[in-house]
Amino acid sequence: MGIGRASKIAAGIIFVVAALGVATPVLLVPLGLAVWVLGEAL
Numbered sequence: 001m002g003i004g005r006a007s008k009i010a011a012g013i014i015f016v017v018a019a020l021g022v023a024t025p026v027l028l029v030p031l032g033l034a035v036w037v038l039g040e041a042l
Contacts, residue, residue, distance in 0.1 A: 005040075008039050008042065009035055009036055009039035012035035012038070016031045016035060
């Protein structure tokens with residue numbers, strides 16, 4: 001995995017965490033996985 005792809009994934013995860021906050025931690029698992037899959041596809 002390249003640095004660019006890794007940074008996209010990290011940025012996506014950070015955005016998801018910031019958008020949802022700590023009130024919905026259960027949703028971070030499938031959303032984090034979705035971001036990872038999207039990063040792999042790009």
